[in-house]
Amino acid sequence: MKKIFNHGKNDKHEQIIRAAIKTFARKGFYNTRISDIAKEANVADGTIYLYFKNKDTLLVSLFEESMDRIIGMVKGRLSHISDPIEKLCAFIEMHFELIRKDKFLAEVISVELRQSNKFIKEYKNIKFKEYLNIISGIIREAQEKGRVAKHLMPGILKRIVFGALDELTLIWVLAGDSKYTIENLRRDATEALIHGIALKNNPRGGNSEDPGNDKKSKRS
Amino acid sequence: MKKIFNHGKNDKHEQIIRAAIKTFARKGFYNTRISDIAKEANVADGTIYLYFKNKDTLLVSLFEESMDRIIGMVKGRLSHISDPIEKLCAFIEMHFELIRKDKFLAEVISVELRQSNKFIKEYKNIKFKEYLNIISGIIREAQEKGRVAKHLMPGILKRIVFGALDELTLIWVLAGDSKYTIENLRRDATEALIHGIALKNNPRGGNSEDPGNDKKSKRS
Amino acid sequence: MKKIFNHGKNDKHEQIIRAAIKTFARKGFYNTRISDIAKEANVADGTIYLYFKNKDTLLVSLFEESMDRIIGMVKGRLSHISDPIEKLCAFIEMHFELIRKDKFLAEVISVELRQSNKFIKEYKNIKFKEYLNIISGIIREAQEKGRVAKHLMPGILKRIVFGALDELTLIWVLAGDSKYTIENLRRDATEALIHGIALKNNPRGGNSEDPGNDKKSKRS
Amino acid sequence: MKKIFNHGKNDKHEQIIRAAIKTFARKGFYNTRISDIAKEANVADGTIYLYFKNKDTLLVSLFEESMDRIIGMVKGRLSHISDPIEKLCAFIEMHFELIRKDKFLAEVISVELRQSNKFIKEYKNIKFKEYLNIISGIIREAQEKGRVAKHLMPGILKRIVFGALDELTLIWVLAGDSKYTIENLRRDATEALIHGIALKNNPRGGNSEDPGNDKKSKRS
DNA sequence: AATGAATGAGTATTCATTCAT
DNA sequence: GATGAATGAATACTCATTCAT
Numbered sequence: 001m002k003k004i005f006n007h008g009k010n011d012k013h014e015q016i017i018r019a020a021i022k023t024f025a026r027k028g029f030y031n032t033r034i035s036d037i038a039k040e041a042n043v044a045d046g047t048i049y050l051y052f053k054n055k056d057t058l059l060v061s062l063f064e065e066s067m068d069r070i071i072g073m074v075k076g077r078l079s080h081i082s083d084p085i086e087k088l089c090a091f092i093e094m095h096f097e098l099i100r101k102d103k104f105l106a107e108v109i110s111v112e113l114r115q116s117n118k119f120i121k122e123y124k125n126i127k128f129k130e131y132l133n134i135i136s137g138i139i140r141e142a143q144e145k146g147r148v149a150k151h152l153m154p155g156i157l158k159r160i161v162f163g164a165l166d167e168l169t170l171i172w173v174l175a176g177d178s179k180y181t182i183e184n185l186r187r188d189a190t191e192a193l194i195h196g197i198a199l200k201n202n203p204r205g206g207n208s209e210d211p212g213n214d215k216k217s218k219r220s
Numbered sequence: 221m222k223k224i225f226n227h228g229k230n231d232k233h234e235q236i237i238r239a240a241i242k243t244f245a246r247k248g249f250y251n252t253r254i255s256d257i258a259k260e261a262n263v264a265d266g267t268i269y270l271y272f273k274n275k276d277t278l279l280v281s282l283f284e285e286s287m288d289r290i291i292g293m294v295k296g297r298l299s300h301i302s303d304p305i306e307k308l309c310a311f312i313e314m315h316f317e318l319i320r321k322d323k324f325l326a327e328v329i330s331v332e333l334r335q336s337n338k339f340i341k342e343y344k345n346i347k348f349k350e351y352l353n354i355i356s357g358i359i360r361e362a363q364e365k366g367r368v369a370k371h372l373m374p375g376i377l378k379r380i381v382f383g384a385l386d387e388l389t390l391i392w393v394l395a396g397d398s399k400y401t402i403e404n405l406r407r408d409a410t411e412a413l414i415h416g417i418a419l420k421n422n423p424r425g426g427n428s429e430d431p432g433n434d435k436k437s438k439r440s
Numbered sequence: 441m442k443k444i445f446n447h448g449k450n451d452k453h454e455q456i457i458r459a460a461i462k463t464f465a466r467k468g469f470y471n472t473r474i475s476d477i478a479k480e481a482n483v484a485d486g487t488i489y490l491y492f493k494n495k496d497t498l499l500v501s502l503f504e505e506s507m508d509r510i511i512g513m514v515k516g517r518l519s520h521i522s523d524p525i526e527k528l529c530a531f532i533e534m535h536f537e538l539i540r541k542d543k544f545l546a547e548v549i550s551v552e553l554r555q556s557n558k559f560i561k562e563y564k565n566i567k568f569k570e571y572l573n574i575i576s577g578i579i580r581e582a583q584e585k586g587r588v589a590k591h592l593m594p595g596i597l598k599r600i601v602f603g604a605l606d607e608l609t610l611i612w613v614l615a616g617d618s619k620y621t622i623e624n625l626r627r628d629a630t631e632a633l634i635h636g637i638a639l640k641n642n643p644r645g646g647n648s649e650d651p652g653n654d655k656k657s658k659r660s
Numbered sequence: 661m662k663k664i665f666n667h668g669k670n671d672k673h674e675q676i677i678r679a680a681i682k683t684f685a686r687k688g689f690y691n692t693r694i695s696d697i698a699k700e701a702n703v704a705d706g707t708i709y710l711y712f713k714n715k716d717t718l719l720v721s722l723f724e725e726s727m728d729r730i731i732g733m734v735k736g737r738l739s740h741i742s743d744p745i746e747k748l749c750a751f752i753e754m755h756f757e758l759i760r761k762d763k764f765l766a767e768v769i770s771v772e773l774r775q776s777n778k779f780i781k782e783y784k785n786i787k788f789k790e791y792l793n794i795i796s797g798i799i800r801e802a803q804e805k806g807r808v809a810k811h812l813m814p815g816i817l818k819r820i821v822f823g824a825l826d827e828l829t830l831i832w833v834l835a836g837d838s839k840y841t842i843e844n845l846r847r848d849a850t851e852a853l854i855h856g857i858a859l860k861n862n863p864r865g866g867n868s869e870d871p872g873n874d875k876k877s878k879r880s
Numbered sequence: 881a882a883t884g885a886a887t888g889a890g891t892a893t894t895c896a897t898t899c900a901t
Numbered sequence: 902g903a904t905g906a907a908t909g910a911a912t913a914c915t916c917a918t919t920c921a922t
Contacts, residue, residue: 458685465675468778470690550774551774553772555771555772559688559690588859589851592670592841592848596828596852599824600824600857601824602827602828603824603827604819604821607824610774614777620816624813627771628813630811632817633811633852633856634857636853636855637799637812637820638748638802638808638855639807
């Protein structure tokens with residue numbers, strides 16, 4: 001009965017997920033006890049097993065449900081933008097907006113995802129790939145529209161973009177200090193990724209010719 | 221006496237570090253047993269404790285010793301290059317070279333570093349910061365020489381570069397497939413980071429004006 | 441709710457204490473494994489840690505709870521006796537009665553107490569001092585009533601009495617043989633401690649003059 | 661060759677025994693590592709095994725060699741005394757003299773002997789029995805000479821005397837404070853054990869009639 | 881559904897003892 | 902004899918998971 005007013009979300013399920021995010025963020029997956037989460041969620045230890053098969057599954061569920069929300073939001077917003085470069089800027093902006101909105105979740109995803117990716121059996125992490133593929137989709141669209149060089153591989157570029165954003169996420173969530181504002185991070189990330197670190201109007205104009213040249217083709 | 225022929229390295233110490241790298245890479249820090257490492261190193265479990273205080277310390281030592289070697293090598297090579305943009309290209313190149321040379325170590329650093337950074341008490345990770353600061357050093361030099369825009373913050377750019385490289389490291393070490401070659405990764409990373417994802421000679425020339433604009437200043 | 445029918449005692453707590461007493465008595469504290477106690481108590485190893493912080497604490501709890509009961513009983517019974525020498529006799533009698541009633545506990549207290557006293561951190565052993573102070577209380581009362589020489593120090597006498605009883609406890613609990621009955625021990629302990637080893641009606645009357653003389657005042 | 665000048669004692673053997681006494685006294689047998697003793701003795705860990713079969717044996721050897729010396733000394737001195745009560749006084753005096761001379765050894769014997777007695781396999785502790793039998797020998801002699809009541813059992817009295825002295829040893833070696841001097845302890849121990857705690861010249865003369873009476877024969 | 885007491889498999893670490901040098 | 906590096910058996914304690922209530 002009460003489910004009717006539950007908007008499709010089970011109260012306890014949500015409670016536990018929130019408690020897990022907070023606790024994993026604070027102590028890390030391996031240093032978090034099920035009882036820590038239960039205490040944070042104000043439920044009994046055993047109750048967690050009514051909603052999640054085990055500790056691994058809890059992390060996976062937490063991650064997938066969060067990514068679902070995020071992906072939906074991001075795709076929705078991008079659908080209103082037509083210019084692919086603008087889309088990329090918007091993606092970056094949303095990434096930092098999400099971090100600001102849910103610091104704990106950002107921390108868990110950024111810090112715990114790699115481990116779980118590798119060591120939780122059977123976990124293929126489709127959602128994360130879907131998130132990355134939003135980026136490569138934008139890149140491909142940009143390449144078709146002549147806005148991104150065709151020889152750059154979207155599968156690599158999406159990782160470059162995500163890697164950069166993820167690393168900036170880390171300094172934001174881990175640093176106690178406020179050395180950089182979210183806005184600083186967003187602005188530099190956008191500019192550096194879109195336009196590159198090097199100034200284009202290089203008087204010598206040289207470095208655009210073969211930026212990827214190896215040492216055998218050193219320029220004079 | 222026998223130390224004379226030891227090239228300044230303790231045999232068992234090295235043996236254990238190598239075994240730890242291999243095992244942490246394969247199973248992850250938390251899923252690796254001391255006995256796994258001992259077996260891989262062909263020593264008794266107890267022997268590990270003659271060389272390392274505990275499991276945490278083993279990871280930290282492994283990391284610091286490796287970074288020492290890497291930092292020394294990278295700094296040495298960069299000292300022969302004067303152009304800062306070339307230095308950055310060389311840095312990227314060396315990063316991938318190192319990954320190719322020691323895949324296991326690359327994996328451990330890429331996957332385990334974040335966790336250990338946060339959850340191993342007392343670990344401040346000076347070496348990692350030193351590695352990152354090689355990048356920001358190059359950036360600053362480039363800014364002084366007018367090769368990088370002065371409003372970009374070196375502390376952020378270094379993270380963008382490292383984040384991108386680190387993410388590419390992951391796909392190389394984790395992917396069983398050979399979808400991308402190290403050369404692919406290096407070339408795209410160099411080009412994207414140095415010159416940006418977007419084509420500069422954009423006929424409309426538009427998006428370079430304010431790539432970092434926030435949503436309040438949306439262009440029509 | 442179920443606690444109401446528990447007579448104020450937790451079942452498992454009691455089970456474990458009893459098992460620990462039995463096992464410590466049989467094998468000694470340092471040679472007893474937690475799993476030995478768990479097996480004797482018919483609980484899982486981990487269950488012991490639900491009731492006791494660790495092995496040391498288990499010994500301390502065992503000791504303190506037992507001493508509480510004993511001290512209560514002894515004080516209760518002594519309160520009905522007015523003559524201090526009779527009190528001392530009653531104390532001695534109760535000591536042996538307790539030993540007979542719980543041989544295992546007597547053994548643990550007699551054999552393990554010294555070690556734990558010294559080597560278990562933070563353990564000040566208030567209860568044991570309280571037990572000893574019952575004796576010194578009786579002595580002081582006797583001194584006030586002129587029944588015990590005032591120059592004897594109660595703090596020393598209490599140790600002499602306890603030491604003698606404790607040593608007799610040992611031969612009773614450790615000796616497999618029944619060379620001496622509890623009644624033998626009680627009778628001789630009472631007589632020797634109250635009246636002394638030497639016969640008083642010594643015809644020569646000599647040795648009572650200065651029993652505590654040092655070697656410098658040797659009699660011819 | 662050097663053994664000739666060694667007076668039958670091996671240097672290292674003595675060094676190790678001394679180190680063991682000191683270390684066992686400080687940390688207890690079970691909390692002492694062989695390496696602690698080796699360090700204290702300025703020898704290598706392995707060297708200890710050239711002189712003693714194992715850790716248990718070291719404790720036993722330490723104890724037996726010490727007791728041999730003590731028994732020899734005590735017997736020698738007692739042989740010059742004819743009066744048995746004087747002998748007992750002398751025994752008590754020597755006991756405290758020994759404690760003063762070697763506090764560490766006193767502590768080890770007093771604290772560790774009970775445990776080892778019970779838990780070191782095959783150890784029958786002949787020497788300790790011999791020491792106790794010096795006391796019962798004196799008692800028997802005194803009984804023959806009419807100085808000690810014949811109904812008191814020498815096997816029990818020897819334990820009463822030893823137990824009292826041992827307990828006083830404990831307070832002397834364990835107490836950091838100097839609440840009681842050795843002389844206090846000796847004097848009170850001698851007087852209490854020889855003449856009893858209760859004053860003999862009780863005006864009412866009552867309590868000497870049946871000090872060992874049980875509660876069934878309570879006097880009015 | 882919810883609880884939380886009970887379980888017991890799992891493991892880092894210690895340290896007595898050995899033995900090649 | 903002397904060494905001390907190496908060994909590996911031994912164990913207290915933790916914590917994910919279960920299940921009777």
